[in-house]
Amino acid sequence: MEQIIQKAATLVEAFPYIRSFRDKIVVVKYGGSTQPDEGGSDTILTDLVFMETVGMRPVVVHGGGKEISRRLEEEGVESSWVNGLRVTDEATMRVVEETLFGVVNRRIVEGIEELGGNARGMSAKDAGIMRVRKHCAESEVNGPTEKVDIGFVGNVETIDPEPIRHACEALMIPVITPIGMGPDGKSYNVNADTAAGEIARALQAEKLVFLTDVNGLCRDPDDGETRISTLHVKDIDELVVGEIIRGGMIPKVRAGERSVKGGVTKTHIIDGRIPHSLLIEMFTREGVGTQIIQ
Ligand SMILES: Nc1ncnc2c1ncn2[C@@H]1O[C@H](COP(=O)(O)OP(=O)(O)OP(=O)(O)O)[C@@H](O)[C@H]1O
């Protein structure tokens, strides 16, 4: 009996959150690092359908780093790197687009539909959602003064949130592939965290959540106990210079910084490997992961 009453208490605890997030846009960056391999399943899609069912407007921006590396290897396309960025020539970009939009996006859309939700897969290249300019990397040898062409890698120039909003209004969960259109009409790859941050900003989302494979931002990424539960934007530079924030965590934190400065009320980095971490973040008092604040 007590257990059943406890269940009711859980629902009651969720009540104010359900009410305050009614009709509010929540952008969820679904990291490639937390996506199950083909045929696998996780609780994230269930949580998204739940959110939509209780009246929120979730928007998914997905990554797919793991899957891209696997497919490039399968196809025998070799990669080189400049300052942590993959040099993306035409052959690489083709595999990136086929994988992200053709495989990962489809998998998420189908997963949502299977759970009884409605989803609309969209590439940010379409309908003018994301326009980009070419990114020029800094030379590893000669530093910031020398720029290196790394191919089809884009920096976000503009976001048109209207096509995304339309999908939300039609009660569909937009599932967005972070590929942008360059001035030459070609596809450019954009870091999914960066794209999620810009999209959240353009939508003036209530919340932006990064689902990844660590327990938030940690002083030591191998030790979950060293998690920083609240990160003030003013402290970010120091943590990047001190190399506490490294690699894949840099675009997340920078995107979080830009979005909170740009009017997104709340930004969180949470562990997508924990079952229902999204529901826990959305509907309970417990703070999980790292919250980025002004
Ligand atoms: N201070 C830090 N705290 C936690 N993780 C960190 C930190 N610095 C670097 N990282 C790394 O960032 C990684 C998460 O970023 P990563 O780009 O690998 O995954 P993702 O963004 O979730 O997936 P994808 O890029 O495919 O969308 C962690 O696995 C961790 O190794």
Ligand SMILES: [Mg+2]
């Ligand atoms: Mg990443």
